[in-house]
Amino acid sequence: MSIATGTDRSRNLSPNGRAALGLAARGIHVFPVRAGTKFPLVRWATEATTDPETIIDWYTRWPAASVAVACGPSGLIVIDVDGPAGAESWAALTAQHGEVATCTVTTGRDSGGRHLWFLAGDGPSVRNSAGLLGPGLDVRGVGGMVLSPPSVHRSGRHYEWANRAPLAPLPDWLRQAATPAPQPVRRATPGRVSTASADKVLAALVRVVLTAPEGTRNDRLFWSAVKVVEHADAGRLDTETSVDALLRAAEAVGLPPAEAARTIRSAVEGPVRA
Structure with missing residues (x-):
């Protein structure tokens, strides 16, 4: 009995699967996400990879999955220029x-x-930041992810290469601008918004899910996801990183992955965000 090699199996991959393999061959760590969303299909923080066999397995199982890139292990910093405000900034x-x-x-x-x-x-x-460089400019670095062509945006259009110029080193001025100044330690006072770090904020939201009594877990997950949206809009949290943490917490307490993803999606993409 013959055993199919990775090369043989890759010939039958979808365009997205072949694109993922192409990125991996250049040392870029990839993972699959549900098409039209940014919901990971694997535990991307630890499972994003350049291994061809793993990638072939993923895109054989999920041929329509979009291609996501884990910025940190890939040695990438991505500047997200969002709309007219981002272009102006x-x-x-x-x-x-x-x-x-x-x-x-x-x-x-x-x-x-x-x-x-x-x-x-x-x-x-x-690290990740939102609006630190200016209105409409987000940074994806350590702990961040981005989608890569030919992934599908939730608008229905595809991510596309505008140019394939060689990757430039991050300029010193941009690194400095993307690094937040140290914040003074402040004592919380009644009636004021806490200045806890992003890690503490996310850890508290994850703890809400992990400690939810049975029968309330889905409601607590939705509440935490709504809070992620609020903190992300204020520039305190990165949505992709936070969603992944909530998905892992939901799995840890026994919520079915598909159900947890639907709950989070309804909070992130629903009318609450408008």
Whole structure:
């Protein structure tokens, strides 16, 4: 009996599967997400990989899955330029510091959007942030993920390569701008919003799910996901990282993965976000 090799199996992969293999061959860690969403189909924080056999297994099982990239292990920093506000903010930055040619993806957003891919390099780590560089500019670094072509955006359009220029090293000025200044320690006072770190905020929301009594777990998961949206809109949390943490917590307490994903999706994409 003959055993099919990875090369033989890859010939039957979907375009998304072949794209994932192509990225992996360049050292980029990938994982599958549900098409049209950013909901991981695996525990991406620990399972994103460059291993061809694993990727072939994933895209044989989920041929329509979109292709996501784990930025940290891939050594990438991605600047998300979202809509007209993001384009204006980016133009202001590059007018001051100079434009940098690098690999660029169009995201398929209704308002227009681009992802600028940079090599993280050996400098200080850059973590996720929202709006730190300016309105409409998000950063995906350590702990972050982005979708890659030919994934489907929730608008129904596909992510596409705007150009395939070589990945440029992250400029020093951009690394500095994407690194938040240390915040002074403040004591919480009644009636004021807590200044707890993003890690503490997310840990508290995960704990709500993990400690929910049986019969209330789905409701507590929804509540936590709504809070993730609020904190993400305020720039305190990264949505993708937070959603993954909630999904893992839901799985840990016994909620079926599909049910948990639907609950979180209704909170993240539903009218609560409007």
